[in-house]
Amino acid sequence: MAIAATEPAATSARPFGPAAALSCRECGERYDLGPKFACEFCFGPLEVAYDHGTVTREQIAAGPLNIWRYAPLLPVPANVDELPNMKPGLTPLVRADRLAAELGLRSLHVKDDSGNPTHSFKDRVVAIAVEAARTFGFRTLSCSSTGNLAGAVGAAAARAGFESCVFIPAGLEEGKVVMAAVYGGKVVALDGNYDDVNRFCSELIGDPAGQDWGFVNVNLRPYYGEGSKTLAYEIAEQLGWRLPEQIVVPIASGSQLTKIDKGFQELIKLGLVEDRPYKVFGAQATGCSPVARAFEQGHDVIQPVKPDTIAKSLAIGNPADGPYVLDVCRRTGGAVAHVSDAEVVDSIKLLARTEGIFAETAGGVTTGVLRKLLAEGVLDPQAETVVLNTGDGLKTLNAVDSGATATIRPSLDAFKEAGLL
Amino acid sequence: MAIAATEPAATSARPFGPAAALSCRECGERYDLGPKFACEFCFGPLEVAYDHGTVTREQIAAGPLNIWRYAPLLPVPANVDELPNMKPGLTPLVRADRLAAELGLRSLHVKDDSGNPTHSFKDRVVAIAVEAARTFGFRTLSCSSTGNLAGAVGAAAARAGFESCVFIPAGLEEGKVVMAAVYGGKVVALDGNYDDVNRFCSELIGDPAGQDWGFVNVNLRPYYGEGSKTLAYEIAEQLGWRLPEQIVVPIASGSQLTKIDKGFQELIKLGLVEDRPYKVFGAQATGCSPVARAFEQGHDVIQPVKPDTIAKSLAIGNPADGPYVLDVCRRTGGAVAHVSDAEVVDSIKLLARTEGIFAETAGGVTTGVLRKLLAEGVLDPQAETVVLNTGDGLKTLNAVDSGATATIRPSLDAFKEAGLL
Known part of the structure; x- marks a missing residue:
């Protein structure tokens, strides 16, 4: 097993690896692999269809110690581990x-x-969406998020050299907001709940302002979901x-x-x-x-x-x-x-x-x-x-309301008096 | 490479693996492996000395995907990966x-x-100290900590079934205090800085109240440090x-x-x-x-x-x-x-x-x-x-002072008016 860090390399000739097409989950209609997410006929969601060939346990075991060991089962190029991405996965x-x-x-x-x-698990889905965004030539990554996704998109965009602008409902946990923002992209809080944020993003993607953006969980959703x-x-x-x-x-x-x-x-x-x-x-x-x-x-x-x-x-x-x-x-x-x-x-x-x-x-x-x-x-x-x-x-x-059991003077007497033994 | 989770097993006959003795860093005096940390002659710090024999890259590569792949280089039993511990390491x-x-x-x-x-990296050092504590028969784990160590000890104690009581300076970051406390052990904040906390722990270890405790960074320090x-x-x-x-x-x-x-x-x-x-x-x-x-x-x-x-x-x-x-x-x-x-x-x-x-x-x-x-x-x-x-x-x-770039109404007009494009 090689666990050495890899060198960057040029993009692959088969950017989607074993993926063969997008297909509609409802009616089965097939489309070329592209930044599409809804069926033109029945509006059903599109998902990635594969032409896997043979995949063996040994092939997977010889791969890197992250989700890219499963590249033969994902819509990503064979050299994906050499590209600048977050390499999530193989968590305990x-x-x-x-x-x-x-x-x-x-x-x-x-x-x-x-x-x-x-x-969070969002690093998995974002990793696949980022590779699709790279192939489609998007320069800005976006998403609607309940918090974890915003951080995952911010980090992945930074690592891969994309701009980012993510949308969250106002009032999220501090850790999620600070983390999303620290990577240097834009974090826009919307007065409303997640469903309002989601509606906003659907509007934005139909507007000239958002048309060149890769929304990981909207127009890149078929790829994203595979993560x-x-x-x-x-x-x-x-x-x-x-x-x-x-x-x-x-x-x-x-x-x-x-x-x-x-x-x-x-x-x-x-x-x-x-x-x-x-x-x-x-x-x-x-x-x-x-x-x-x-x-x-x-x-x-x-x-x-x-x-x-x-x-x-x-x-x-x-x-x-x-x-x-x-x-x-x-x-x-x-x-x-x-x-x-x-x-x-x-x-x-x-x-x-x-x-x-x-x-x-x-x-x-x-x-x-x-x-x-x-x-x-x-x-x-x-x-x-x-x-x-x-x-x-x-x-x-x-x-959680957890906190220090007690705050005392730094002396043995104080410790014993506090009844902590 | 086997990445399957392991089954628990009995403790080993060689609980310290390749470790041969404790030796004084200053004067070289050697001691049997035990819960000792200072030389009786010169008060120098003790560290673990080894009798490694042969260790190969292949042997390491065949090991688990955590620090226990290096068990042949650490004071732990050969079956350490089968014991209930945190299995840190092999970070990116x-x-x-x-x-x-x-x-x-x-x-x-x-x-x-x-x-x-x-x-934090503290999971590495704590993992080794916990195995030593298990071997020495301690039932309570403790430490002086600037925050990260307190969380690592709390978690490791919970996983391995020890009691824990950790000491921190008052005024630490909220995330560190909450994390340390959530595992259910005692977290005692002392009015003072880390050096005061450290002095307190040295006193406690000399007192009957603390004599049966394993302080990961005091009486278990020679093992801890090896992590x-x-x-x-x-x-x-x-x-x-x-x-x-x-x-x-x-x-x-x-x-x-x-x-x-x-x-x-x-x-x-x-x-x-x-x-x-x-x-x-x-x-x-x-x-x-x-x-x-x-x-x-x-x-x-x-x-x-x-x-x-x-x-x-x-x-x-x-x-x-x-x-x-x-x-x-x-x-x-x-x-x-x-x-x-x-x-x-x-x-x-x-x-x-x-x-x-x-x-x-x-x-x-x-x-x-x-x-x-x-x-x-x-x-x-x-x-x-x-x-x-x-x-x-x-x-x-x-x-860091990072936060949302802006908070706006969830409408395209509001987004465009905010000048965020």
């Missing part, structure tokens, strides 16, 4: 024996994505090329959950893992749980809500991929559930206390839903289970 | 072409340790088994710098890298620059100072390993220099803007000293250079 799959014991689970791993360069598949690839490889039996995934737009399923399906199709059943469980905060409500009520249509939760990174009231999330969870025998903000905080502390992992609120949501669905008998305590932590507690400090 | 060595171009350097890499589990060698090993391996020609390292206690040198020397001695000259440069903030002052004045003795700098993680006014830092920097032909707090902030932004890396203040110190010593002609712009970022900007948010 933590064997969580102490948490498992506390919850009565036989086997639990936490996929801890806080180790990514800007400490979430790397979570599936890594979990399978880190389990020893095996799918977990149960996985708990947070839902914001819902894209991540559907792409993890797509990733598992690709691994099965390519013969990289055994075809065994797995169940996908979606997790939302009660204060923004439109997908969980639809699941509970057996509906196929998502009723948009106005978010009111401390889990701001999941606060998307009108989740674009909600119906596809319902499909995946129903098809695999999983479920979608929600937990209250109090349970989110308690679950952040549970994960920290048992495994030394300081999750952001989204990780509190998944851990809370894990606990809830185990207690309800929906999750099988005997099945091999993976729970995702997609962000970092340092970005949502205010969610 | 980022090829920093844009920063290099801006500074006029031919070749620059940033060793970015913010990707560690608690986002910093892994920075040297990783840099060499990531450069393709080659030493850099110049390296810029921050100085707090000075231990990290001396252990990086020790790591390079071991690699040379074991034939793992070519024996070529390298220069070690130490970096301090002007407001706490006792080692830099001694270097400038040609002194061998460090005159303690009262720290006054935003670089709180480096704010140790009486650095224990200061004299050894002077030895290393003089012997290798390096230097020790300091930069002002304003230069620290400017350098944090420079690194963020050019490479998408959001460093804590300590990373601003090293980047600032890199820039300063290049401008002064002390660093060679033609030499292969590595600069360390040992912490995370999310923990020192207040150091």
